Amino acid sequence: MSISISKDTAVLVVGAGIMGAGIAQIAAQAGHTVFLFDTKENASVDAKAKLAKTLEGLVSKGKLDASTAEQALGRIQPLSELDKASSAGLVVEAIIENLEVKRGLFKQLEGLLGKDAILATNTSSISVTAIANGLQYPERLVGMHFFNPVPLMKLVEVVSGLQTKPEVAEAIFELSKAWGKVPVHARSTPGFIVNRIARPYYAENLALLHEQAVQPHVLDACLRAVGFRMGPCELMDLIGLDTNYSVTRSVYEANFFDKRYVPSAVQRDLVDGGLFGRKSGQGFYDYREGTVKPEITSFAPADVPAADKVQVHGKCVVAKRLAEALTAAKVSFTHESESAWTGLSIDDAQLRLTDGRPASQLGKEVAVFDLPISKEPGQALAFAVSNRASAEAADYAAAWLRVLGFNPQPMADSPALIVARTLSMLINEAADAVQQGVCSEAGADAAMKLGVNYPAGPFEWLANWDAGKIVQILDHLEAFYRGERYRVSPWLRLKAWQEVV
């Protein structure tokens, strides 16, 4: 039997902090009576006063009319005692992130509310299954995971624990839509969808920093070139290194210390040193007055270096793109489309698209370049040269990459460079999440685009790439580092075989 939550259902929001206040605002704007409760004295009254200012701001910007704002505000009732909320048909809990405290609250609420009331938790990291343990009706508890700031972020992860009744999850799914959100179903596993799939965005780049392969501003520029709004280092500085580190640790611990999620010593050192990012004035970057954030040099076109024989190798989109760029630069070349690799040979030198192996493994006069995604000319693109190449090889490779329309960024000869490594690992993590029933492919794509503003979802990248090539990159990473971290998702490996046959 389906359950529906109408506008007439009174909503009790417990916890009037950052998230609770935002949830109260959108519920009231959607027409519900909202009881707002917090154990801290005056917190719910103060939160309502702040919301009055927020709504006033929306009115003055013309985003909301004055009477709608007034009515929404009128629906919010700050409470000093929970008992007064006994008529609520839905609770959204947004209190401190502590299992015992949350369990205690829900037990107390079961004694107060009708047995049909739905109990939702906004926890970002605690198991919904564990919160429900000990309740009289655990099947009515569900995760309703909003993102910060609640009124602006569209995503809601609707998280089902082992005992959550599907009808309860469905009711919250529909309610989220009615509140103007985009809900995605998730199974209660560590990190749910977004906080799990996003881990490699931080971890792989922290690993590159640990190896001193590249500078933070270069990493950031190369990932911005792919369409990420912020590179991993600037994003960790914004989130707070301490917060990001604690999410990583909780996902790592909750996965029985799986090496896939191992935290980084680079991040731990920053946290230990109180370098939390923007909020403390220093993190990967220095935000104190008078400091200047380093930036990569801007793109400069290059003259075509002298060469007797230029050949394009491969037939994938990157090979086609190289051929087009050479034609545009009026370079005469031949095309070896059946070549075993993708890239360019210039006399005895090779400039190869990374397949996950370092340049040093591939030969002497070899440079590897990162996966170009954006079609924009002048985008930052990492490259590395073999440790046996001549002294001029880096200049030579950079000059040809400029001819091809890229802004080349030299880095150490690290397998799969930056973009290919990061995207392969994001796709691999998403593939595992789908295989383990955490979410659907479409759910993962929507969650990553709406929850953390990714330019595309992992399965959208996969559709435009090639599962076989991603598996090859991961296998090469695994062979190089000899660690469990790069083990290929069974889902992805099977997908690659399916493509071959």
Ligand code: NAD
């Ligand atoms: P917050 O510290 O801003 O607010 C928490 C509020 O809960 C405080 O006002 C506190 O006084 C109150 N509180 C604590 N224990 C209580 C209790 N037993 N009963 C009633 N009120 C109590 O925290 P927040 O950032 O709003 O986070 C709240 C919840 O939302 C946490 O579970 C957190 O993991 C989750 N969450 C946070 C974010 C985020 O970006 N901040 C995003 C998604 C989910």
